[in-house]
Amino acid sequence: MNDDYRLDTRLVHAGEPSPRICGAVSAPIFQTSTYETGDEQRYEDVRYHRLNNSPNHRILAGKLASIEETDDAVVTGSGMAAISSALFSCLSAGDHLLVQRGLYGGTWSFISEDLTALGITFTVIDGAAPDTWAAAVTPSTRALYMEAITNPLLAIGELAAAASFAREHGLVSLIDATFASPVNLQPARLGFDLIIHSATKYLNGHSDLVAGAVAGRAAPMARVLKTLNHHGGCLSPHGCFLLYRSLKTLGLRVRAQNRAAEAMAQVLAAHPAVARVAYPGLPADPSHERAKRWFTGFGGMVSFELEGGATAARRLVSALRLAIFAPSLGGTETLITVPALTTHLALSPEERAAQGISDGLTRISAGIEDPRDLCADLQRGLDTLNVG
Numbered sequence: 225m226n227d228d229y230r231l232d233t234r235l236v237h238a239g240e241p242s243p244r245i246c247g248a249v250s251a252p253i254f255q256t257s258t259y260e261t262g263d264e265q266r267y268e269d270v271r272y273h274r275l276n277n278s279p280n281h282r283i284l285a286g287k288l289a290s291i292e293e294t295d296d297a298v299v300t301g302s303g304m305a306a307i308s309s310a311l312f313s314c315l316s317a318g319d320h321l322l323v324q325r326g327l328y329g330g331t332w333s334f335i336s337e338d339l340t341a342l343g344i345t346f347t348v349i350d351g352a353a354p355d356t357w358a359a360a361v362t363p364s365t366r367a368l369y370m371e372a373i374t375n376p377l378l379a380i381g382e383l384a385a386a387a388s389f390a391r392e393h394g395l396v397s398l399i400d401a402t403f404a405s406p407v408n409l410q411p412a413r414l415g416f417d418l419i420i421h422s423a424t425k426y427l428n429g430h431s432d433l434v435a436g437a438v439a440g441r442a443a444p445m446a447r448v449l450k451t452l453n454h455h456g457g458c459l460s461p462h463g464c465f466l467l468y469r470s471l472k473t474l475g476l477r478v479r480a481q482n483r484a485a486e487a488m489a490q491v492l493a494a495h496p497a498v499a500r501v502a503y504p505g506l507p508a509d510p511s512h513e514r515a516k517r518w519f520t521g522f523g524g525m526v527s528f529e530l531e532g533g534a535t536a537a538r539r540l541v542s543a544l545r546l547a548i549f550a551p552s553l554g555g556t557e558t559l560i561t562v563p564a565l566t567t568h569l570a571l572s573p574e575e576r577a578a579q580g581i582s583d584g585l586t587r588i589s590a591g592i593e594d595p596r597d598l599c600a601d602l603q604r605g606l607d608t609l610n611v612g
């Protein structure tokens with residue numbers, strides 16, 4: 225497979241077994257836990273499903289490494305298994321980590337509770353203020369952790385500066401690129417060592433699988449694979465199949481989601497019931513310049529605040545006919561969520577406010593429906609709020 229092919233071609237053809245297994249055009253599912261012993265020389269060559277070396281794992285690893293433009297990749301049983309394996313692969317007791325403010329909730333809990341309990345400390349940095357980062361580095365700092373687009377405020381940090389800062393200070397640079405997907409952002413080109421995805425979201429994209437992925441250069445990836453093999457967070461054969469099947473349409477889906485999100489962001493920005501819209505594709509958005517520099521698409525997520533706060537958010541959610549009121553993102557169906565009522569419910573209103581999350585903040589994950597239908601439904605839902 226020639227790596228000069230464009231992304232959509234690689235999504236279909238990269239990593240495919242050659243020759244095809246029994247001529248199968250779609251790679252078969254290897255529903256087996258173990259394999260006959262051959263001439264294995266090392267433990268990791270023993271063919272066993274948990275060691276992430278089944279044909280289904282290797283096909284996905286090849287496809288993902290090709291689309292991320294990295295040496296290697298692995299798939300995992302969830303996004304959190306990808307994140308924990310990646311972080312455990314480069315941190316041990318006594319080490320220190322720099323993390324961007326506004327992390328995904330599960331990642332934040334893992335770092336602030338589990339890593340801390342193991343003697344790994346961290347400092348939160350402002351992802352958009354590189355001149356403040358050096359002051360946070362200590363002699364035990366080992367890694368820098370960023371997210372491509374933060375949740376739910378959809379801010380983009382100084383990503384290129386983060387990767388070069390990490391290199392200058394001898395740190396492993398990690399980026400959770402879930403919200404961007406490889407269609408909109410290529411973090412390896414910016415210099416990141418390890419690229420992480422919750423494949424539950426765009427990579428699988430059909431709201432029917434929980435999975436994760438890590439891609440990167442050969443040396444750090446060998447450590448990630450070893451950690452994953454020890455911790456056991458492997459993706460099942462059927463999970464591998466679903467992800468494999470989905471990856472072939474990633475480009476088509478994400479570009480449709482980009483278009484739908486952009487169209488809905490414009491409806492929101494023009495409506496009097498809306499106080500504020502966050503979408504990196506809007507020229508007035510604080511992240512727009514950074515998005516234009518590095519992203520090839522502005523993403524399928526839009527967040528906004530309604531003038532009527534949480535009451536209006538509840539009313540909008542029940543007025544909409546197409547968007548389903550559910551957390552998660554990246555699937556073919558448009559979803560709407562109110563973080564204060566769902567993902568951030570455990571926080572007090574004060575804690576939410578400190579993170580910039582008002583009770584009326586609402587987040588849409590665009591699906592692949594016709595943008596005209598999505599916009600008409602959104603316009604009608606907003607009109608029911610009767611502002612002014």
Ligand SMILES: *Cc1c(COP(=O)(O)O)cnc(C)c1O
Nearest residue numbers: 302303304328400402422424435
């Ligand atoms: C959903 C998500 C995760 C966690 O992924 P799971 O597949 O649910 O384990 C991590 N990071 C981001 C940005 C996410 O959106």
